Amino acid sequence: MSRESDIRLGTGEAPVAPPQTPKKINWAWLGVIPFFLFAIFFLFLPSATIFIRSFEAPDGSFTFENIISLFTKADIVNAYQASLSISVITALAGAIFGFLLAYAVVLGGLPAGIRTFLTTFSGVASNFAGVPLAFAFIATMGNAGLVTRWMETVLGFDIHATGFTIYNIWGLSIVYMYFQFPLMVLIMAPALDGLRREWREACENLGGSTAHYWRYVAFPILMPTLLGTMILLFGNAFGAYATAYAFAGSFINLVTILIGAQIQGDVLFNPGLGNALALGMIVIMLISMIGYAYMQRRAARWTR
């Protein structure tokens, strides 16, 4: 502090510099207070409320009943199963395809312009979610969608007559993939850039084949990034609400959809259970974020 007041010497304010010193420290704290107040009132307290009320019986007494119901009540277990499977499916598929596309663009010998284009487009696509995305896929593969009609007219095959529907977990997965795999491309492309030419040359000088290089050098280095991004994709799909709601409405019983219904009207007929449902989501997201943070730290080792 005193160093900075010394710097002020030579200005008109110099004589008052010493008494200003304590005031400046206050200033520093004041600058961050609104931020933390906001976080407390609109992030931590609402989360804490959910946590506390998860252990409340309808009459206000303490109970574990709600938490136990999460694992026993059929429609809640089903909702968690649906949410978890769609998250795992889209995380895996998004990671695999995103990686392949990133590889093709970065190392696959495609013209450099394609990479710029694809990165920009991935930035847009990874943010193109919610209601418009649902509409886009209804127009693509819904009952009157472009692909559906094309199959009817060109192939003479009415796919919906066979009982096929896109309004299930697999259909929704295809929709989610639209924002999932561009995210993978965005994160993997720089990671693939980080693979140094020297590593490959070192591997080849030691007599290693391409397979050796990937198996023993590149893949282990990329692993934390890959896993971390997969966790990110998992959480991304797990917390999604708008897309699923606009796409399939009540056809798919996801946890987020169930919580939404609980907000609009107590569909579980037990407010405490609604809280427990929300708490379950927070716990799963917390675990995945911790996993993500850990993987990021591992990945950072090689990016220096």
Next chain:
Amino acid sequence: MRDRPPIAPTATVKAIVETPVKTWKRVRKFNLWSWIILGIGLIYFFLPLLATFEFSLRAIKGRYSLEAYRIAFSDPAFFRSFGLSMLWAILTIIITLLLVLPTAYWVHLRLPRLRPAVEFVTLMPFVVPAVVLVFGFIRMYGRYTFMVSIPILLIAGYIVLSLPYMFRAVDAGLRAIDVRTLTEAAQSLGASWPTIIFRVIFPNLRVAILSGVFLTFAIVMGEFTFANLLVWPAFGPYMELLGAKEAYAPQALAVVSFLLTWGSIGLLARIGRGAPGQGQIAGAR
């Protein structure tokens, strides 16, 4: 061990002799695969967009027309919801900037010890999904009339959504310039704090701030979860409602919405070339 030395040179010689051929082959083979994967990716990217556009032109049976757009744009509720969303987006941007800028600046300059805490807060939106946060909002503030009669909770939710983007963008911007040196240089020239902040730091952060602003704008304009569950007539819920009662107009709005997202994020990519933090973790799903 005795056998090793004779083998090693052979392998090296073999590698040297074969390497150019091998590399050439590999590149060519992968080129084809790269193109195939790129093709699949592009089809998956563009088919839904094409289908949406085509669908929006089919409002009149038997021919393509802009009828769906006419229907969509002649509804006064469209302009009302669009205008409201825009207003809320601007409010969100202003408040988020007021919250994030001083915090990020002080964390860089004076309180680096607070960095983990601040980063933890900006990561919270991923731990607490939007639906869960609304649930908590309503459980906590639902009984206070002033909290539900004006869109405080809605804007608060939007701010939470945009915090990570804004913080990452500004943080990266601050990292790129040497805040301490700039601040001390300004101080030694006798600049006051407002001068330092508004005439030295801000102009250097313009690109970073703008990238955060555009992303926030795109997220808020299409946001559905908060607006729907807190019952505010924003653009997202309006689109969803229209989807329930109209056949082709919703796709017209989806096209508009996509152009909006494309516009703001494409612009971001132009101005903020390499501005980090964009699209890293997603917002309104």
